[in-house]
Amino acid sequence: MHEMMVAESLLAAISTEATKQNARPVNARISCGMLNAINDEVLCFAFEAIAKGTKCEGMKLHIEYKPMRGRCKSCNESFDVELSHPECSKCSSEDFELLPDAPLLLEEIEFATEQ
């Protein structure tokens, strides 16, 4: 529901970088944790709508979800947490600490090289 706000922050960040590069942005790679409450389709739709008429018009967002990470309290292993079956990948213990979710990150922007 708050993807529009996220799209606005993204547009501002990408526009700043585009001005610095003096180039047209074509693609942007975004990563986020599973618990960020971000729906990729909604975010792309919102971004497309607000990017119209700006130098970001027509560019594509690529959103990559990072798995949840846990640390086992029995064997101290760090592992990817499977939501359907949350247990330590090494010793199968269900007693683990959920590590902080990966932040919503603008990782990389791809710019067109134009004359």
Added chain:
Amino acid sequence: MYKVNVGKKILSANEEYALKNSQLLTEQKKLCLNMISSPGSGKTTILARTISESKDKIKIGVIEGDIQTEIDAERIRATKAPAVQINTKGACHLSAAQVNSALGNLPLGDLDLIFIENVGNLVCPSAFELGETGKIVVLSVAEGDDKPAKYPSIFAKSKAMLINKIDLLKAGMVDFDIERAKADARKLNKGIEIFPISAKTGEGMTDWYDWLTKEVKNLQS
């Protein structure tokens, strides 16, 4: 085509305010609990009863978040506790900047505990840190026992879970498997404290007050 590495946090503006709030609350040793649930789970009723029945032990102030109206803040003020209302005008969650300004309008020096009653929504508020000490998730039995499995984020991030309206359960008005809800909430969060309560009849509330009192003491000692 060429690529530029950015590595910028998209919600960094919110995080900066969350950090400010957290520093302020830590310095002043105030417990701050961010209460999150669906609309209608009974957050305000829980708060009003908690304030009235524990006023000899804990001094509570409330930040109320709603899309519109001052209704909730007025319900809190009726208990004589200070309350600041935030209207988000459509936004689905409270932001740390809004909470920062609301904290400035509460008599912090007189309080032990600040509750933030977030906008009724089980999804978005879980993704926005406000600088709180911890989150409290409220689930009422009328919503169904499958909610912890369907909305894992907020249950994974909460310090405590209140299962409200258990009077409906006792009266046989709803089907809600309390053990299933507990087990699903603990799947991602073994340490979550769980309190089955009825804010209407008062059942189970004493354990909740004892926990709050203990949390306040731990922070102040």
